Amino acid sequence: MTDAPHVPVLKSETLALLEPGPGRRIVDGTFGFGGHSRAMLEAGAEVLGLDLDAVAFGVCQNLTAEHPGLQCQNISFRNMDQALKDARWEKVDGVLLDLGVSSFQLDDAEKGFSYRMDAPLDLRFDQTKGQTAADLLREMSEVDLADLIWKWGEERGSRRIAKAIVRGREEEPVLTTWQLRALVKSTMPNHIKVQPILSRVFQALRIAVNDELGALTEILAKLPVLLRPGGVLVVISYHSLEDRLVKQFIDREKRDCLCPPNLPMCVCGHQASLKALTRKAVVAGKDEEATNIRARSARLRAAKKI
Ligand SMILES: C[S@@+](CC[C@H](N)C(=O)[O-])C[C@H]1O[C@@H](n2cnc3c(N)ncnc32)[C@H](O)[C@@H]1O
Numbered sequence: 001m002t003d004a005p006h007v008p009v010l011k012s013e014t015l016a017l018l019e020p021g022p023g024r025r026i027v028d029g030t031f032g033f034g035g036h037s038r039a040m041l042e043a044g045a046e047v048l049g050l051d052l053d054a055v056a057f058g059v060c061q062n063l064t065a066e067h068p069g070l071q072c073q074n075i076s077f078r079n080m081d082q083a084l085k086d087a088r089w090e091k092v093d094g095v096l097l098d099l100g101v102s103s104f105q106l107d108d109a110e111k112g113f114s115y116r117m118d119a120p121l122d123l124r125f126d127q128t129k130g131q132t133a134a135d136l137l138r139e140m141s142e143v144d145l146a147d148l149i150w151k152w153g154e155e156r157g158s159r160r161i162a163k164a165i166v167r168g169r170e171e172e173p174v175l176t177t178w179q180l181r182a183l184v185k186s187t188m189p190n191h192i193k194v195q196p197i198l199s200r201v202f203q204a205l206r207i208a209v210n211d212e213l214g215a216l217t218e219i220l221a222k223l224p225v226l227l228r229p230g231g232v233l234v235v236i237s238y239h240s241l242e243d244r245l246v247k248q249f250i251d252r253e254k255r256d257c258l259c260p261p262n263l264p265m266c267v268c269g270h271q272a273s274l275k276a277l278t279r280k281a282v283v284a285g286k287d288e289e290a291t292n293i294r295a296r297s298a299r300l301r302a303a304k305k306i
Pocket residue numbers: 006007008009029030031032033034035036037050051052053056075076077078098099100101102125215
């Protein structure tokens with residue numbers, strides 16, 4: 001194990017695909033602690049680092065003294081087109097999206113990302129905008145909460161948990177991570193391990209609060225225009241729904257016609273914009289899995305603009 005605040009996942013695989021080097025401009029849409037970006041800067045590339053999180057943005061800014069080829073913006077990757085304009089970049093040679101949450105965010109009690117520390121139930125990457133997880137738990141109906149926990153947490157006990165939350169909030173508002181933890185625990189017999197269930201409930205709330213699938217859908221639609229011919233997209237996902245979105249996007253964009261097969265001729269006029277660089281999702285090797293727990297659920301897919 002390492003003491004670094006965040007160990008980048010599938011780093012060598014990412015670098016082999018993005019081929020950072022002098023004269024190459026790469027957007028790191030999820031800068032985080034800058035693990036991937038540092039390696040790309042050291043290889044000589046220019047990097048535009050984006051992150052919604054103020055701490056990650058600060059880490060990026062501090063690094064600019066050491067790396068003049070680095071620019072930073074505290075903005076969502078869904079607005080990458082705007083970010084490029086502000087950076088005075090046109091098309092780019094590569095885009096990296098290493099989705100989800102980083103280890104330093106999980107360790108930051110203030111954000112409420114982890115049920116291990118008692119903290120306000122926030123879960124926003126950008127703590128200046130939008131609803132917190134506590135807001136969602138106050139406002140959503142039992143049915144909607146159950147759907148959310150089922151869909152984005154893939155948690156089978158979603159209905160029981162939603163019911164306990166709604167009952168609990170009638171007594172007092174659910175404002176902290178440990179209140180939520182207690183409510184989830186109250187739905188289960190003592191001999192069942194609660195940690196995996198808590199992880200799934202917190203994941204579902206985090207995805208909802210940050211509209212993570214919406215942001216991914218939006219940026220994927222914009223990417224073919226932002227990449228220059230030959231430019232490479234690398235996405236590392238940690239959730240099956242994210243990975244499915246990326247897979248379906250690449251499968252669609254590598255095809256010339258999207259018409260149903262029974263049509264005698266193409267009427268959609270769609271033209272392929274990408275070539276897949278990964279036939280199946282790339283996963284971490286045994287050594288990486290053993291030393292970096294986050295790597296176990298990582299799925300990397302990549303494509304090249306044609
Ligand atoms: C898994 S971490 C990235 C880690 C990074 N690759 C590294 O090596 O340190 C994901 C980061 O993406 C950020 N993030 C999540 N959604 C975002 C979005 N829509 N726009 C910008 N940043 C986002 C999070 O705040 C977090 O810092």
